[in-house]
Amino acid sequence: MPELPEVETIKNTLEQLVLGKTIELVQVDLPRIIRYPAVEDFQQILEGKRIEAIIRRGKFLLFQLNDNWTIISHLRMEGNYGLFKSDDPVAKHTHVIFYFTDGTQLRYRDTRQFGTMDLVNTSDVANHKSIANLGIEPLEANFTEQYLYDQITKKQKSIKAVLLDQGIIAGIGNIYADEILFRSKVSPMIAANKLSIEDCSNICKNTKLVLKEAIKVGGSSVKSYVNGLGKMGMFQQQLLVYKQNGKPCAVCGSEIQKTRTAGRGTHYCPNCQK
DNA sequence: ACGATAGCCTGATAGC
DNA sequence: TGCTATCAGGCTATCG
Numbered sequence: 001m002p003e004l005p006e007v008e009t010i011k012n013t014l015e016q017l018v019l020g021k022t023i024e025l026v027q028v029d030l031p032r033i034i035r036y037p038a039v040e041d042f043q044q045i046l047e048g049k050r051i052e053a054i055i056r057r058g059k060f061l062l063f064q065l066n067d068n069w070t071i072i073s074h075l076r077m078e079g080n081y082g083l084f085k086s087d088d089p090v091a092k093h094t095h096v097i098f099y100f101t102d103g104t105q106l107r108y109r110d111t112r113q114f115g116t117m118d119l120v121n122t123s124d125v126a127n128h129k130s131i132a133n134l135g136i137e138p139l140e141a142n143f144t145e146q147y148l149y150d151q152i153t154k155k156q157k158s159i160k161a162v163l164l165d166q167g168i169i170a171g172i173g174n175i176y177a178d179e180i181l182f183r184s185k186v187s188p189m190i191a192a193n194k195l196s197i198e199d200c201s202n203i204c205k206n207t208k209l210v211l212k213e214a215i216k217v218g219g220s221s222v223k224s225y226v227n228g229l230g231k232m233g234m235f236q237q238q239l240l241v242y243k244q245n246g247k248p249c250a251v252c253g254s255e256i257q258k259t260r261t262a263g264r265g266t267h268y269c270p271n272c273q274k
Numbered sequence: 275a276c277g278a279t280a281g282c283c284t285g286a287t288a289g290c
Numbered sequence: 291t292g293c294t295a296t297c298a299g300g301c302t303a304t305c306g
């Protein structure tokens with residue numbers, strides 16, 4: 001499930017693979033992936049366009065092309081990109097293929113078919129609904145304990161729901177939310193407005209720490225995730241609570257519990273996280 | 275206005 | 291063994 005560290009890793013690998021390449025043709029086998037514009041327009045506009053930059057914003061991947069065009073791509077749960085040669089066998093669940101003029105192909109695979117692509121003018125990206133509503137980047141300097149504290153004072157919902165809210169912080173998903181809260185010794189179920197500024201300080205610090213460390217090792221491969229080069233991440237080895245239910249807590253030895261919070265499977269140590 | 279929840283979808287796994 | 295039910299989760303739409 002690509003979250004910020006996984007999308008960042010995919011961005012970094014794709015930069016090496018497709019920057020500067022020119023699209024000759026786009027094949028779309030599952031039209032629902034292309035949200036906007038109509039598939040035929042999507043294909044026609046992209047013909048002859050060159051990939052000039054790849055940017056990550058939250059969990060979104062932005063392919064910046066010449067002529068003021070940008071593909072806004074969201075991988076959702078299992079979306080993935082890989083560069084292939086023309087005679088490489090096409091993997092199951094490949095839905096979109098970008099054929100480049102040099103004979104290579106960027107293939108988009110997505111088992112669950114939840115991913116989306118929008119083709120919009122680059123100058124309109126910041127105002128695009130899905131991008132405009134995003135909160136701040138957790139690794140930027142403006143994500144501070146004070147920012148978090150200001151946000152949570154107004155919120156009745158759980159701190160876990162706050163961390164998952166892309167309109168507050170962009171990029172955290174279910175895995176890293178659980179890991180951040182464990183390391184911060186904060187219960188995922190606690191109402192956000194009950195937290196102190198010290199709690200916010202811990203959460204802020206651990207958010208940056210966990211995300212940076214995960215990026216360093218190429219993300220977490222819990223299910224299907226691989227980077228643009230087909231390589232798995234390694235952070236799943238450092239997960240202390242996610243999918244660790246039934247196992248002893250690394251800090252106190254109590255049994256890690258699993259429950260449901262904010263509509264998500266939530267893993268925590270009942271002894272360490274109050 | 276806000277928070278909670280269903281639905282989208284396939285594959286892995288649990289349960290009978 | 292083989293079938294069915296459940297779960298996984300990011301986001302949007304819809305409900306209360």
